[in-house]
Amino acid sequence: EKISKLAPSILSADFCKLGEQIHELEECDIELLHIDIMDGEFVPSISFGMPVIKSIRKITDMFFDVHLMVNEPVRYVEDFAKCGADLLTVHYEACKDVRATLEKIKEAGMKCSVAISPDTEVSKLEGLLDIVDVVLVMSVYPGFGGQKFIRDSLEKVRKLDNIRKESKFDFLIEIDGGVNIENAKEIAENGVDWIVAGTAVFGGDIKENIRKLKGEF
Ligand code: DX5
């Protein structure tokens, strides 16, 4: 049986205590760190960029799952590789040539992932599933932490899970947005491998939150 992995999103961290909070995650045996990069164009908000990734790369060996909510991310592939990203996720909606972007990420020595926003159908990913290491299903509209989970995204997860069962593809499925202690169990039961959580991890006592969340899957 598959155990889903929790990927805390540092978007909801206290940036004055970022290093300390990352060490708390490590003490809870968290292996994945979800890092949200927003450009103020593809999404309305701006988060943070390369210097932050570079700094935290020095203090942890965790796997850096970098979610680019950025238009034409192909422009920044090399930069993120240099900062120490392990995986780059690009949005289907943000790239002129998604496949070429994913190929460039692989050439730069990283794992690659494609994300779909709530209005993008799984069928759009046909022709990309052979190259991606991960598919990221957005369960909120990208741009902000703390939004409500969109239930239709579970249907997309099931579709993707069926596709990979019926094909030779072995991509992982990641879900991002609105995950909390109430819905984590159901999400994990639908075939998700990586579960992102921001507010549900960083709001309050981090270790307590992780213990509770992990108890659900
Ligand atoms: C939203 C980001 C998410 C966000 C999740 O645009 O991609 O990763 O940080 O935050 P919560 O878990 O609070 O919905």
Ligand code: ZN
């Ligand atoms: Zn994200």
